[in-house]
Amino acid sequence: MPAGSTPRLILCIASAFLAWWIAAAVTTGSGAALRFTVLTAIGLSGARILSTDDPPALMTSVAALALGAAAGGALAGGSPDLALYVAAAIVAAGAAWLPVRFARAG
Amino acid sequence: MPAEPVELAVLAAASLALAVTFSVTRSRRVELLIRGGAGLGGLAAIALVPTLDIALVVLLALGLLFANTQGTSSFALRVRAPMVAVALLALALAFARFEGPEVLQRFAAVGLVAGMAAAVGVLPYIHQLDPDESLGSSPVVWLAFVGPVLASVLVLRAQQLLSPDAGEAFGGMLIGLGLLNLLWGGVGAWKTKDVPAAWRYSFIADWGLALAGFGLTVSDGRGGALLMLFAVLLCRFPLYVISRVAAGESTATERPINLVVAAALAGSAPFAGFAARVLLLRGATQVFWPLALVLAVGMLLWLPGSLRLGRSLGRPRGRQALGVALVIAINLAAGVYPLPILSAGGF
Numbered sequence: 116m117p118a119g120s121t122p123r124l125i126l127c128i129a130s131a132f133l134a135w136w137i138a139a140a141v142t143t144g145s146g147a148a149l150r151f152t153v154l155t156a157i158g159l160s161g162a163r164i165l166s167t168d169d170p171p172a173l174m175t176s177v178a179a180l181a182l183g184a185a186a187g188g189a190l191a192g193g194s195p196d197l198a199l200y201v202a203a204a205i206v207a208a209g210a211a212w213l214p215v216r217f218a219r220a221g
Numbered sequence: 222m223p224a225e226p227v228e229l230a231v232l233a234a235a236s237l238a239l240a241v242t243f244s245v246t247r248s249r250r251v252e253l254l255i256r257g258g259a260g261l262g263g264l265a266a267i268a269l270v271p272t273l274d275i276a277l278v279v280l281l282a283l284g285l286l287f288a289n290t291q292g293t294s295s296f297a298l299r300v301r302a303p304m305v306a307v308a309l310l311a312l313a314l315a316f317a318r319f320e321g322p323e324v325l326q327r328f329a330a331v332g333l334v335a336g337m338a339a340a341v342g343v344l345p346y347i348h349q350l351d352p353d354e355s356l357g358s359s360p361v362v363w364l365a366f367v368g369p370v371l372a373s374v375l376v377l378r379a380q381q382l383l384s385p386d387a388g389e390a391f392g393g394m395l396i397g398l399g400l401l402n403l404l405w406g407g408v409g410a411w412k413t414k415d416v417p418a419a420w421r422y423s424f425i426a427d428w429g430l431a432l433a434g435f436g437l438t439v440s441d442g443r444g445g446a447l448l449m450l451f452a453v454l455l456c457r458f459p460l461y462v463i464s465r466v467a468a469g470e471s472t473a474t475e476r477p478i479n480l481v482v483a484a485a486l487a488g489s490a491p492f493a494g495f496a497a498r499v500l501l502l503r504g505a506t507q508v509f510w511p512l513a514l515v516l517a518v519g520m521l522l523w524l525p526g527s528l529r530l531g532r533s534l535g536r537p538r539g540r541q542a543l544g545v546a547l548v549i550a551i552n553l554a555a556g557v558y559p560l561p562i563l564s565a566g567g568f
Contacts, residue, residue, distance in 0.1 A: 153315050157308050157311045157315070158308075161312075165301065167297070168295065169297075177285060177300070184274065184311035185274065185278060187274065187311050191318055196274065196275070198275060199272065199274050199275050202279070206281055206282045209285070210285060213289060215289060
């Protein structure tokens with residue numbers, strides 16, 4: 116999507132509507148902070164994964180995605196699922212530690 | 222403990238055993254065993270963990286490990302599809318849990334279907350295939366090995382997660398996506414020039430039927446989907462592995478064995494794919510009979526592609542011939558008497 120292209124313009128307008136809807140619906144009422152955190156963490160890390168080829172940036176986004184997905188578990192209500200948070204923390208830490216292998220030529 | 226995902230995980234283990242046994246060289250076998258074993262551990266965890274949230278974290282770890290295996294395509298390219306799938310599924314879970322208008326539940330249904338498609342690698346998220354990629358780092362792994370267990374878990378959990386209206390929308394989207402993949406995969410396997418790409422399209426066509434079966438809310442439809450995934454795991458995937466060996470050795474031939482393989486791949490009687498198709502048609506007739514008509518027409522598309530794929534096996538010798546015979550025997554037994562497979566899955 117090059118700058119000034121129609122798909123990019125449509126994406127910008129759609130994103131603006133989505134942001135407006137989030138502001139109107141998701142960030143009001145009780146538990147708004149958690150809802151906002153989950154949506155933005157997952158949305159932004161997912162978008163970053165799609166927009167970069169740089170392994171460190173990808174790994175950071177993957178770690179954020181793991182933590183965001185685990186935070187979403189708290190939206191279910193009830194007692195916190197400790198196993199979920201521990202698993203997400205291990206994956207996030209592992210993503211930061213894992214050495215990236217580069218593509219083999221040919 | 223959910224019966225269907227556990228059964229599919231056991232079938233995935235059998236599929237891995239066949240793939241390892243009939244792989245070409247000892248070094249490849251060891252490599253496949255290590256990677257497949259790790260993948261199988263992840264699959265077992267996805268099938269057995271108590272919540273979908275933990276299954277998503279396991280899927281994320283699995284995707285990360287898959288992307289970090291040595292291969293010809295870049296890390297960024299391989300990590301993208303599983304991570305997009307996790308992001309879509311996580312957003313779907315969040316929307317399903319927000320208190321608010323019914324439309325949020327429908328967003329959740331869309332997210333679940335899109336996430337499932339992205340993880341498995343079917344339309345509209347077909348993974349990029351490099352024919353020279355080794356099996357352990359090829360995107361076919363998602364279609365043929367990880368996908369069946371994951372899809373089964375997602376469909377089961379979606380029933381508990383979504384409201385009845387959103388559940389209906391979820392089923393409708395699965396049927397629509399299934400039909401799209403069935404047609405796209407069937408035509409692709411027939412018309413594409415490249416044999417590895419034809420194999421990939423044939424997996425997509427099988428997935429089309431499985432998704433349509435998942436979308437049918439009746440027991441026959443779900444049973445048909447289970448048998449379709451059985452055919453993916455224990456017919457198409459092992460034969461694909463053997464065809465990769467044949468690709469380096471000989472040219473396409475048209476012997477009786479190639480025709481038998483083509484019949485098994487096309488889901489002809491009396492193989493497992495035929496029982497799946499009968500159940501799917503019965504299920505579709507119960508839900509909306511014109512759908513059965515569309516499915517029946519779509520099923521004809523398997524024939525030309527399967528003849529082509531059957532020929533691509535060449536003339537199997539030694540270990541590969543044994544593999545083909547074993548796969549044919551398994552599918553014959555499952556096609557003649559599918560009841561144990563259906564009973565084990567809870568149908």
